[in-house]
Amino acid sequence: MPLIDTHLHFDAPEFAADAAQRWALARAAGVVHAIVPAVMAESFDHAIDVAEQFGMDVALGLHPLYLSSHKAEHLHVLAHYLAQGKAVAVGECGLDFYVPGLDPQQQEALLLAQLKLARRFDLPVILHVRRAQDRVLKCLRQVRVRGGLAHAFNGSAQQAQAFIDLGFCLGFGGAMTYQGSQRIRRLAADLPLSALVLETDGPDMAPEWGQGLPNGPENLPRIASVLAELRGLPLAELAEATDQNVRRVIPALRPIV
Numbered sequence: 001m002p003l004i005d006t007h008l009h010f011d012a013p014e015f016a017a018d019a020a021q022r023w024a025l026a027r028a029a030g031v032v033h034a035i036v037p038a039v040m041a042e043s044f045d046h047a048i049d050v051a052e053q054f055g056m057d058v059a060l061g062l063h064p065l066y067l068s069s070h071k072a073e074h075l076h077v078l079a080h081y082l083a084q085g086k087a088v089a090v091g092e093c094g095l096d097f098y099v100p101g102l103d104p105q106q107q108e109a110l111l112l113a114q115l116k117l118a119r120r121f122d123l124p125v126i127l128h129v130r131r132a133q134d135r136v137l138k139c140l141r142q143v144r145v146r147g148g149l150a151h152a153f154n155g156s157a158q159q160a161q162a163f164i165d166l167g168f169c170l171g172f173g174g175a176m177t178y179q180g181s182q183r184i185r186r187l188a189a190d191l192p193l194s195a196l197v198l199e200t201d202g203p204d205m206a207p208e209w210g211q212g213l214p215n216g217p218e219n220l221p222r223i224a225s226v227l228a229e230l231r232g233l234p235l236a237e238l239a240e241a242t243d244q245n246v247r248r249v250i251p252a253l254r255p256i257v
């Protein structure tokens, strides 16, 4: 039952004390790999080190929530790292129209610049999309990339299909574990299996059984069980299908040893 955590901020300070123990727990429960998406230029090196230490892959991007930390030259830093083949994807990047005080125009300019880099280096993109599905789709139609992952998907069925048509898989994680998240649970049950990937988004997006605690990769097997149950599939079948999906959209992912 090899599971891949497609969105794990393992470079976050919340993991400084117990990353090794958490990863050992996750490994023992069937998690074989993870993608660590860096969120700002200052943390690229640390994210690369952490990913290297645990045999994970890294994505590099400028996250919209840290808009005030990003400087114009950070796009050059990002381009430099991508040119050296340091990342399997561009991200985490995207648009967040939920958190107040983040200028939408500035966010969109930053996203478009990163989509152009993804196209230049023929890399997939890992997207953060909050209350901004249609605007992100507009950007993706404006600057075509090879596809990628829309993480913690929380849009409509129609928006989901639009991402799928543009070569994206949709990430499902902690939010899906809450009985009250009916829309997300319905999407997780109904969307084509070929469009789904699993994620924790650790240390964020704690699942229902870990509310108030830092989320981590050790929660992925139970998250996978929830999705398997929603779809009426054996867990092993779900694991294999979602692994294939990750590898299709992120072909540079390292092989599991």
Ligand SMILES: [Zn+2]
Binding pocket: 007, 009, 037, 092, 128, 151, 201
């Ligand atoms: Zn994230």
